[in-house]
Amino acid sequence: MTDPETRDRLIAAARQAARHAHAPYSRFAVGAAALLTDGTIVMGANVENASYGLSLCAETVAIATASAAGRLADIVAIGVVGGMMDAGSAAQGTDPVRPCGRCRQVLNEAAQLGGRDLDVWCGGITGDRIEAHRLSALLPHSFGPADLGL
Numbered sequence: 347m348t349d350p351e352t353r354d355r356l357i358a359a360a361r362q363a364a365r366h367a368h369a370p371y372s373r374f375a376v377g378a379a380a381l382l383t384d385g386t387i388v389m390g391a392n393v394e395n396a397s398y399g400l401s402l403c404a405e406t407v408a409i410a411t412a413s414a415a416g417r418l419a420d421i422v423a424i425g426v427v428g429g430m431m432d433a434g435s436a437a438q439g440t441d442p443v444r445p446c447g448r449c450r451q452v453l454n455e456a457a458q459l460g461g462r463d464l465d466v467w468c469g470g471i472t473g474d475r476i477e478a479h480r481l482s483a484l485l486p487h488s489f490g491p492a493d494l495g496l
């Protein structure tokens with residue numbers, strides 16, 4: 347498990363990322379921060395679309411950003427936070443947000459390519475309620491690159 351200082355860094359980065367959410371339709375801002383093997387943190391926020399079904403989740407954006415830097419196999423942990431935006435567009439809420447099913451599968455690609463389980467830290471936009479999960483527990487019996495010979 348990622349040490350407490352790193353966990354706190356990841357959650358803080360995810361909260362920072364959530365400030366850049368483009369979520370005018372759901373008004374639910376999500377931020378994600380992926381930790382790489384060398385300590386680098388890569389961030390993402392949800393990007394909604396007027397064609398609602400095309401919206402991108404924060405975790406997927408963060409993982410795609412890591413992949414674009416050639417670091418898909420180097421992800422070791424991810425922090426995720428989210429909450430409803432108020433009238434002024436500041437997000438709020440202390441309930442932990444957990445990755446959706448699609449994001450779990452996207453995370454699984456990185457995990458299997460890197461040959462490691464991922465720590466998944468989940469929190470709200472504010473507060474101390476941070477949950478610790480393993481991707482293997484969030485997505486048991488997964489299908490991944492190994493099934494296709496990678």
Ligand code: THU
Pocket residue numbers: 369372374375376391392393394401402403404405444445446449
């Ligand atoms: N969302 C994420 O960014 N990540 C998740 O794991 C769950 C949902 C976003 C998608 C959409 O923009 C908003 O939250 C409400 O579903």
